[in-house]
Amino acid sequence: MIKKRIDAKSLELKERVVAINRVSKVVKGGKRFKFAVLVVVGDGDRYVGAGIGKAKEISEAVRKGIDKASKGLVEIRRAGETMPHPVTGNFGAASVLLKPAPAGTGVIAGGVVRAIMELGGVKDVVTKVVGRTSNAINVAWATLEALKETRTADEIYKLRGKKAPESAAVSAD
DSSP states (O other): OOOOOOOGGGSOOEEEEEEEEEEEEEETTEEEEEEEEEEEEEOSSSEEEEEEEEESSHHHHHHHHHHHHHHTOEEOOOBTTBOSSOEEEEETTEEEEEEEOOTTOOEEOOHHHHHHHHHHTOOBEEEEEOSSOOOHHHHHHHHHHHHHHOOOHHHHHHHHTOOOHHHHHHHHO
16 A cells, blocks of 8 residues: 655644653763653644654754654544544554544543544544553554554445445435
8 A cells, every 4th residue: 555645744733742761871981861752743633643853852852753753644544533443553562452432431541542542633542552561662653553554434345346335325315
């Protein structure tokens, strides 16, 4: 499947810093500290992305993370305010399960997955990190992989070469 590039300049993106990791390197004169920052960006309606920025200062790392996240936006396919079907995304040791929920349930998710769902505009979803990891970066990538795998009912009918039942009933009248 061909991945279409989403133009982030035309969108009004909100960002959220999800994880900050201080990395130290031991050198002759002592320790050198750098920061790796995981940032999630989204328009609050349809598009969401995650990126990692690395720099000597947190502010510079956040800026780099926002730039990378806005270059790798993913479109969230929804059924109303929830997911169209249960889906699992895997990345490294992380495995994330996303399940649709009835209206009014809210976003039931942990830190990284909650940020991705809220900035992506999903209002009702139940999630679970099933894999053997608490690594925020792997959980973020696994969540984005799950979002890439979702399909709406219309897309599935089109892939199978069939008409959707709603459109068939309307045309018969």
